[in-house]
Structures are given as C-alpha cells and as structure tokens.
Amino acid sequence: MTHTPYPQSYYAASANPTPARPELLGEVQTDVCIIGAGYTGLSTALFLLEHGFKVVILEAAKVGFGASGRNGGQIVNSYSRDIDSIERSVSPKNAQLLGDMAFEGGSIIRERVKKYGIQCDLKDGGVFAALTAKQMTHLESQKRLWERYGHTQLELLDAKRIREVAATDNYIGGMLDMSGGHIHPLNLALGEATAVESLGGMIYEQSPAIRIERTAAPVVHTPQGHVKAKFVVVAGNAYLGNLLPELAAKSMPCGTQVITTERLSDELAKSLLPQDYCVEDCNYLLDYYRLSGDKRLIFGGGVVYGARDPANIEAIIRPKMLKTFPQLKNVKIDYAWTGNFLLTLSRLPQVGRLGHNIYYSQGCSGHGVTYTHVAGKVLAEALRGQAERFDAFAELPHYPFPGGQVFRVPFTALGAWYYSLRDKLGV
Numbered sequence: 515m516t517h518t519p520y521p522q523s524y525y526a527a528s529a530n531p532t533p534a535r536p537e538l539l540g541e542v543q544t545d546v547c548i549i550g551a552g553y554t555g556l557s558t559a560l561f562l563l564e565h566g567f568k569v570v571i572l573e574a575a576k577v578g579f580g581a582s583g584r585n586g587g588q589i590v591n592s593y594s595r596d597i598d599s600i601e602r603s604v605s606p607k608n609a610q611l612l613g614d615m616a617f618e619g620g621s622i623i624r625e626r627v628k629k630y631g632i633q634c635d636l637k638d639g640g641v642f643a644a645l646t647a648k649q650m651t652h653l654e655s656q657k658r659l660w661e662r663y664g665h666t667q668l669e670l671l672d673a674k675r676i677r678e679v680a681a682t683d684n685y686i687g688g689m690l691d692m693s694g695g696h697i698h699p700l701n702l703a704l705g706e707a708t709a710v711e712s713l714g715g716m717i718y719e720q721s722p723a724i725r726i727e728r729t730a731a732p733v734v735h736t737p738q739g740h741v742k743a744k745f746v747v748v749a750g751n752a753y754l755g756n757l758l759p760e761l762a763a764k765s766m767p768c769g770t771q772v773i774t775t776e777r778l779s780d781e782l783a784k785s786l787l788p789q790d791y792c793v794e795d796c797n798y799l800l801d802y803y804r805l806s807g808d809k810r811l812i813f814g815g816g817v818v819y820g821a822r823d824p825a826n827i828e829a830i831i832r833p834k835m836l837k838t839f840p841q842l843k844n845v846k847i848d849y850a851w852t853g854n855f856l857l858t859l860s861r862l863p864q865v866g867r868l869g870h871n872i873y874y875s876q877g878c879s880g881h882g883v884t885y886t887h888v889a890g891k892v893l894a895e896a897l898r899g900q901a902e903r904f905d906a907f908a909e910l911p912h913y914p915f916p917g918g919q920v921f922r923v924p925f926t927a928l929g930a931w932y933y934s935l936r937d938k939l940g941v
Contacts, residue, residue, distance in 0.1 A: 528808070538740075538741070542739065542741045542742070546743055548746075549746065554751065556890070557886060565894065572718050580752060587883075589640060590884060595860065597612065597660075598659055611903055626702075626706060634702040639789060641690050641792070644685055644689075645796065653688065667692040678789075679787070696791075721739070728868070751855070751882070764913070767856055769853065770817055770853060771830055778809045787804070799815070802814050815831060
C-alpha cells in the first residue's frame with residue numbers, strides 16, 4: 515500500500531519523536547471505531563477511554579496529517595460565525611449551551627497539555643486586530659457579547675496599545691483575549707495520540723476507511739482489514755472524501771496557505787511581537803501570524819476554494835507578511851505549505867448521527883483548534899447517553915451548497931470576493 519508522509523511543513527520538520535504505528539491488517543473488534551486521527555478523533559478517543567470504552571482510531575495517513583497538523587496554531591474562542599448568529603437560529607436553551615461551549619475548547623487543550631505532559635510550545639494570549647473603524651466597533655460589540663456568556667478575559671486595545679503588541683502600523687486597535695493563545699499544532703496532536711495509547715486505545719495509520727457497513731453492529735473496512743464496532747465516529751473533516759456522500763454534499767474543503775521564516779534573532783522576534791501573542795486580523799479573508807517556539811514568524815492567510823494546492827504559496831503569502839512587517843524584506847522563507855479546512859454554508863459546525871450508531875462532527879470552517887476539542891467531549895457524552903449538548907449542536911440548521919458540487923466553488927468564491935471587497939472599502 516502507498517505510504518502517505520507528512521507534508522513538508524515547519525511542523526513536520528520540528529515534530530517531537532513519535533513511534534511508527536501499524537497499518538490495520540485483518541479483523542479488530544472494539545466499542546467505538548473513530549475515523550480520523552486529528553483533533554476531533556483524538557479528543558473523542560481520550561474522553562471515551564477515560565470513561566472505560568475500548569477505542570480504535572483509523573487514520574488514512576499519519577496522526578495529525580490534515581488540518582490538525584497544518585493550521586496556524588492559534589487557540590481562538592467561539593465559532594467561525596459568532597454566538598449572536600446562533601442565538602437567531604436555535605432555541606434560547608440551546609443558544610445558552612452553545613454559547614457556553616464556545617469558550618471551553620481552550621480549557622480542554624490546557625488540561626490535556628498539563629495532564630499528559632504534552633510538549634507543544636503552549637503560550638497564552640491572542641489578539642484580534644482591527645484595520646478599520648467598522649471592525650473596531652464590531653470588536654466592542656463582540657466583547658459585550660462574550661462577556662454576556664461569562665467570558666471576561668478580554669481587553670480592548672487602542673492604537674497605542676496594539677502597537678505594543680504587534681510592531682505594525684496596519685491596525686487602529688484590537689481586542690486581547692488572554693484565554694486565547696498558540697501551540698505547535700502537530701505536537702499537540704502527537705501528544706494526544708500518545709495519551710490515547712497510554713490509556714489502551716489503538717491507532718492504525720496508513721489505514722483509510724473505504725467503506726462502512728451500516729448495520730446494527732457497523733463494520734468499517736480498510737484496504738487490508740476491518741473493524742467491527744458498536745459505534746462509529748466519523749472525524750475526517752476536510753480529508754474524509756466521499757466516504758459518506760450525505761456529509762460531503764453539505765460541506766466543501768478549502769485550502770489555506772502558511773509560510774514560516776528562517777529563525778529570527780531574539781531581538782528581531784521580540785520587536786515584532788513583544789508579548790509573544792498570536793494575532794489575526796478582522797477581515798473576512800483574514801491574515802494570522804505568531805512566533806514559533808524557536809523564534810520564526812509563522813504567517814498564514816488566503817483561501818483556495820475547492821482545496822487546490824497553489825503553485826507558489828510563498829508568492830501569495832509573502833506580500834501579506836511584508837505589508838504587515840516590511841522590516842522582514844530580507845528574511846528568508848524556510849517553509850511553505852497548504853492545508854485544508856472544511857467549510858459549511860452557515861460557517862457553523864455540523865454535528866449529528868446517521869442511523870442510531872454512526873456519529874459525526876465536521877465543518878469547523880477555519881475555527882477548528884478549539885471547537886474540535888469541545889466536539890470530542892460532546893460526542894463522547896452522547897455515546898455515554900448524555901446527549902443534551904450533542905442535541906444543541908444537532909439543532910443548528912445546515913444546507914447544501916447552491917448549485918451542488920459543480921457550482922459550489924465559483925458561488926462561494928464570488929461570495930468571498932464580495933466580502934473581501936467590503937473589507938477593502940471599509941464598508
């Protein structure tokens with residue numbers, strides 16, 4: 515069978531040592547079979563194992579191969595659409611549940627890092643940066659909204675204060691969230707995988723799920739084996755393919771691009787981001803950046819609808835970096851890569867059940883680092899018979915993309931162009 519390695523990213527190059535994991539050969543029986551060894555699958559597995567379940571994870575490539583090991587590494591609270599959007603579409607009770615969960619993911623990550631001794635360069639503090647007066651007004655409103663749900667680790671930043679956080683003249687202000695932060699995302703996934711195995715969970719790599727028998731006791735088939743289980747959790751997100759067509763119809767893989775500089779001097783690194791916070795701007799097609807543990811600038815942005823790999827990632831992202839930090843014009847780029855996230859039309863995650871024994875979570879829409887860890891807890895609760903929070907997510911309305919698979923990319927790109935134009939015009 516073809517061996518799928520990690521992409522040539524900074525994260526893969528600086529990953530903590532990890533053992534080779536076997537391919538699934540023959541038959542295995544378990545309580546829960548999880549498809550996908552990214553954050554959703556790993557988080558679900560940990561919560562289940564901690565409550566006595568037997569768990570097997572099937573991974574098509576390697577642990578954290580997808581978005582979990584390629585993202586910007588930013589711990590960002592809430593969802594891609596904020597809680598006020600949710601309040602307009604679900605019952606007051608479920609709005610409260612979903613609002614409370616919007617701030618839970620970062621706590622779960624920190625608990626996992628501490629409990630299992632995961633080395634992933636965890637740092638506290640994340641900044642939302644406003645380029646226009648309209649965006650600053652939105653941040654003021656967002657602060658009031660989040661505080662209504664008990665989230666109080668927030669500080670509005672004026673033009674002077676944000677200049678102390680990020681050494682650029684791009685912004686007129688911002689908001690600091692001290693419960694946000696950043697991590698080495700692949701090392702977080704690898705540490706969680708080790709924790710899964712320490713509790714008796716089994717992870718099979720290079721073992722893609724190619725078919726699910728939807729029976730009373732579902733069977734998940736791979737090229738060289740199969741897993742018989744009581745329940746299946748589908749956690750493949752943007753890398754699931756067409757395994758379950760009814761899920762693929764309601765979502766679209768999209769690519770985002772990331773570059774990483776050579777190591778910077780301590781003086782230069784500190785001059786760019788003096789507090790070592792991560793930053794994302796407030797544009798619809800946003801830019802995001804932070805320092806790595808070894809003092810490189812990691813800078814990402816842009817969206818490619820339909821998840822095509824651009825021919826020259828550096829040519830797309832380097833100009834964005836230099837617009838923010840022109841002082842880096844002579845700095846070399848050591849790594850450039852793309853990774854896919856799964857977009858939904860509502861930009862809210864899709865959580866549900868197919869039949870009575872196949873559960874799924876997908877469609878983080880670019881806000882996956884925190885959400886996936888909450889999703890794992892919610893899925894595990896549902897499998898233990900505590901479905902209140904699962905049902906709150908399941909109530910969120912979701913729709914197929916207009917035009918079906920043929921036209922979803924151009925329609926979505928047209929919508930993104932419209933919002934991007936509004937960002938540029940400040941309207």
